[in-house]
Amino acid sequence: MGNLSILDNTKSQTKIPVTVLSGYLGAGKTTIMNHVLNNRDGLKVAVIVNDLSEVNIDADLIQGGGGLSRTDEKLIEMSNGCICCTLREDLLREVEKLAMEKRFDYILIESTGVSEPVPVAQTFTYLDEEQGIDLSRLCNLDCMVTVVDAYSFWHDYSSGESLLERSQAASEDDTRSVVDLLIDQIEFCDVLILNKCDLVAEEDLEELEGVLRALQPRAKLIRTTNGRIDPKEILHTSLFDFEEASRSAGWIKEMEAPAHTPETEEYGISSFVYERVRPFHPQRLMEWMENWPEEVVRAKGIVWLATRDTMAQNLSQAGPSIQFGPAGYWVAALPLAERAVILQEEKELADKWDDVYGDRTNKLVFIGIELDTKKLIRSLDDCLLSDAELALDWSKLEDDFPSAG
Numbered sequence: 120m121g122n123l124s125i126l127d128n129t130k131s132q133t134k135i136p137v138t139v140l141s142g143y144l145g146a147g148k149t150t151i152m153n154h155v156l157n158n159r160d161g162l163k164v165a166v167i168v169n170d171l172s173e174v175n176i177d178a179d180l181i182q183g184g185g186g187l188s189r190t191d192e193k194l195i196e197m198s199n200g201c202i203c204c205t206l207r208e209d210l211l212r213e214v215e216k217l218a219m220e221k222r223f224d225y226i227l228i229e230s231t232g233v234s235e236p237v238p239v240a241q242t243f244t245y246l247d248e249e250q251g252i253d254l255s256r257l258c259n260l261d262c263m264v265t266v267v268d269a270y271s272f273w274h275d276y277s278s279g280e281s282l283l284e285r286s287q288a289a290s291e292d293d294t295r296s297v298v299d300l301l302i303d304q305i306e307f308c309d310v311l312i313l314n315k316c317d318l319v320a321e322e323d324l325e326e327l328e329g330v331l332r333a334l335q336p337r338a339k340l341i342r343t344t345n346g347r348i349d350p351k352e353i354l355h356t357s358l359f360d361f362e363e364a365s366r367s368a369g370w371i372k373e374m375e376a377p378a379h380t381p382e383t384e385e386y387g388i389s390s391f392v393y394e395r396v397r398p399f400h401p402q403r404l405m406e407w408m409e410n411w412p413e414e415v416v417r418a419k420g421i422v423w424l425a426t427r428d429t430m431a432q433n434l435s436q437a438g439p440s441i442q443f444g445p446a447g448y449w450v451a452a453l454p455l456a457e458r459a460v461i462l463q464e465e466k467e468l469a470d471k472w473d474d475v476y477g478d479r480t481n482k483l484v485f486i487g488i489e490l491d492t493k494k495l496i497r498s499l500d501d502c503l504l505s506d507a508e509l510a511l512d513w514s515k516l517e518d519d520f521p522s523a524g
């Protein structure tokens with residue numbers, strides 16, 4: 120047994136560590152990359168720089184400013200697409216090649232500003248069956264870093280613009296909004312770098328830090344100016360864990376174990392869970408959503424609409440972007456035999472089972488600044504069916520939400 124574990128250790132030590140930098144356009148990824156490269160303390164690195172356009176300007180900047188040795192190190196440009204989608208296979212092959220060369224100590228990747236971190240992390244975590252490449256045998260994803268632009272954050276967060284409108288989309292079918300992308304990048308990372316701190320007043324920085332901590336409580340939050348960061352913060356950190364990162368968003372933590380973070384309270388940042396075993400009246404909820412309270416920065420959860428008794432609905436809001444759609448069947452709507460199996464397996468679900476409605480419920484997390492929680496709860500309660508409405512046939516109420524199909 121002893122020998123076996125020594126063997127395993129040796130094996131894992133030979134895997135090449137990888138750090139991935141994500142963050143919206145212009146946040147400072149290249150600046151950070153160059154700073155880290157210039158302070159890499161003898162590490163032999165291979166750098167992959169991804170750019171959406173044909174001309175890879177960031178690669179030129181790193182070639183010029185990163186001080187990479189032309190003989191011992193390598194700079195790979197991946198252009199005209201995004202490593203999280205169109206260039207995913209190319210990324211797999213490039214990283215496999217680099218790892219097989221066995222002459223680098225580290226792989227550093229700068230993704231495009233519109234890249235989502237989850238698919239990039241998946242590339243390193245799971246076997247790709249189509250290509251037959253399993254990067255997890257060759258590499259060790261060490262750290263997922265997200266860079267946030269302290270100066271432009273609120274402008275981008277509240278702009279309501281899509282990437283297409285800003286001519287920044289990965290393709291013509293790319294319907295993502297800027298804020299949804301920001302949220303995806305913040306909610307999945309190990310280290311959050313708040314860059315361009317020189318351009319923002321201390322008080323505003325503290326508030327922004329509070330919001331970022333509420334959105335992403337697990338990641339280490341580091342302030343920087345011009346990307347000046349101690350390389351140790353993002354290299355050889357052993358911070359990455361796919362499961363943990365996937366469950367690290369503030370709304371998930373709040374949903375699982377509601378608790379206010381005293382640290383952030385002084386900036387007026389708070390979160391709460393709204394939970395009611397009673398369906399929403401579709402029209403009243405629609406009207407509520409059309410007048411979304413400005414102080415709510417992020418909301419996410421499951422909605423029970425009176426008109427949709429079989430399907431739970433998913434609500435996700437970040438800034439002005441609100442998404443609503445089917446989340447899956449209520450267990451209570453499944454055939455009896457199937458329901459029994461699930462209830463036997465999921466004790467928590469069985470414990471919370473309602474005699475009349477089963478698992479149907481509304482459960483929403485709200486994160487915001489200066490939230491008037493009582494008022495919000497009251498206004499949401501007003502959107503639920505009243506006792507009188509509950510006694511009627513509520514399945515036929517008017518429902519203007521997008522249909523499931």
Ligand SMILES: Nc1nc2c(ncn2[C@@H]2O[C@H](COP(=O)(O)OP(=O)(O)OP(=O)(O)O)[C@@H](O)[C@H]2O)c(=O)[nH]1
Nearest residue numbers: 143144145146147148149150232314315344345346
């Ligand atoms: N004032 C200020 N400017 C900064 C800071 N960090 C970077 N910049 C500038 O911001 C601009 C964008 O920085 P980059 O490092 O190219 O940002 P990026 O995230 O790589 O940008 P894309 O590759 O286009 O997504 C450059 O002009 C930098 O010089 C900072 O901390 N303060």
